[in-house]
Amino acid sequence: MSKLLGKISCPKREFLLASTSTLGAVGAAAAAWPFIDSINPAADVLAVSSTEVDLSSIAVGEGLGVLWRGKPVFIKHRTAEEIKQAQDEDSVEMIDPQTDADRVQKTEWLVVIGICTHLGCLPSGHLPGDKKGEFGGWFCPCHGSQYDTSGRIRSGPAPLNLEIPPYAFKDDTTLIIGDAEA
Amino acid sequence: MKKDNNTSRLMTWIDDRLPIFSYANKNVIDYPTPKNLNYWWNFGSIAGIILVIMIITGIFLAMNYQPHTDVAFQSVERIMRDVNYGWLLRYLHMNGASMFFIVIYIHMFRGMYFGSYKNPREILWIMGVAIYVTMMATAFMGYVLPWGQMSFWGATVITNLFTTIPLVGDYLVTWIWGGFTIDSPTINRFFVWHYLMPAIIVGIVIVHLWALHVTKSNNPLGIDIKSKKDTIPFHPYYTIKDLFGFGVFLIIFLYFVFFQPNFFAEADNYIPANPMVTPPHIVPEWYFLPFYAILRAIPDKLGGVIAMGGGVMILFILPWLDTSKVRSARYRPIFKVMFWVFVADVLFLGWLGIRPSEGIYLTWGRIATFYYFFHFLVLLPALGKYEKCYPVPDDISEEFLKDHCGDTDDTDGKEEKTNA
Structure with missing residues (x-):
């Protein structure tokens, strides 16, 4: 036994140790991936990634909240006045500057994810009688962030405008929220 | 070993307060191990590693499993079809259970062949049997969770064993079930026990190893360690040997996981549990x-x-x-x-x-x-x-020299009757 060990030169042993350890580490990392990935959204969760909404029932000036991927999405049928207000204020100084045209596909329909970009509360304003805040859009009851009629953050601690989900108009009265191809 | 001065000072500082380094050195690095252990001594460490694999796969499976009769079966099918790598986690866990028992049985038979349970290793052996019994209970309850036909009827048969206890048997079974048959309360508590018991196994394993490190390993000759000459340090000799054996084991284990994942399974357990139909052929795992x-x-x-x-x-x-x-x-x-x-x-x-x-x-x-x-x-x-x-x-070292450096014929590894 000792005769055998004596024949092994040190550089060879070091090489073997380093290469074995490297391969072992790569193997361990590869084995860890299925575990990490298993807690990502599963196929059935991803499969319900689009939501279809019938717009014909939403009168001008009214709004509707729907769930898309478990998140609330606000669909607002804006009045001419609200559209004008949103467009007129494009040039005003804002926390997260963006024009109204960049935020809508059709000016009368505003579609935003109803999650305050501060800490995730649900802002009020899409139902009749809701408190809308000073800018006529949404008001977050948690920490007082205020959004305008284009869903842009205008005052309060939230850093970003209300997020726009991917959506498309299937026809004049049908809206698809989520992946267009789904 | 050359060490950066600051590193060694930090290690000493920690070691003086919490002696993890000297403890590790004493128990897994310099730990004196009989120099003549054969490959049958690999199975203890393999069992330990499977226990870890079972716990990790189990934790991740539990994140997607639902212990309710209405959805348990579907939740397992969802793991198989929809959860990313869910099939892999489940097949690892399922076949891991079978592998665990194979390894434990070999480990136990090795102990019997070489008399590893004898004075002074009685408590070491008893702790091992306690691990085995706890494993059986854990495996049984795990088998109920997928809520297939075999789960349901296997659980029915096994829990009904308790009805044989005179006087209190019937009450005991109702108590175990949490109802008048195996139902949601049963599956829910079995899930909790199935998740808890591995922790108990880990606890007994620690005691098992504690006892092992007091008496030290037995060896193929079944004689005591007499001097330092009879031993070699655990690291690198047995860490490498154990790792090599584990690699061979993994090849066999993963062959089943990837190519014969249902080899150890019963087809009937892919039929959802039905309390109105007993399968014609009930067999346990x-x-x-x-x-x-x-x-x-x-x-x-x-x-x-x-x-x-x-x-x-x-x-x-x-x-x-x-x-x-x-x-x-x-x-x-x-x-x-x-x-x-x-x-x-x-x-x-x-x-x-x-x-x-x-x-x-x-x-x-x-x-x-x-x-x-x-x-x-x-x-x-x-x-x-x-x-x-x-x-x-x-003594071990003399016998070792005879086996490995003698001029006798090449019978290395075979049972050789010496000194006759």
């Missing part, structure tokens, strides 16, 4: 079969349960049933033969466990059951008295 055969061999309800339980429990008192002072079967010519007869008997019982319980199988089952207990209760005590053993060598 393969690792329970020998004991199942004992249960069926006894033509009496209570007697069968007692014999089956006794078949497991008798392992606890094995250190006192085997009265021979010689540990290793190498120096016990009759025991050596009888050991293999016993192994054959257990395998035969396992084979009988999946046969129909009638005709010639019943007769064979009774003979094999009788022999199982005969081995423990008559043969082992008698052999200790009457068997004439070969002379046992004095």
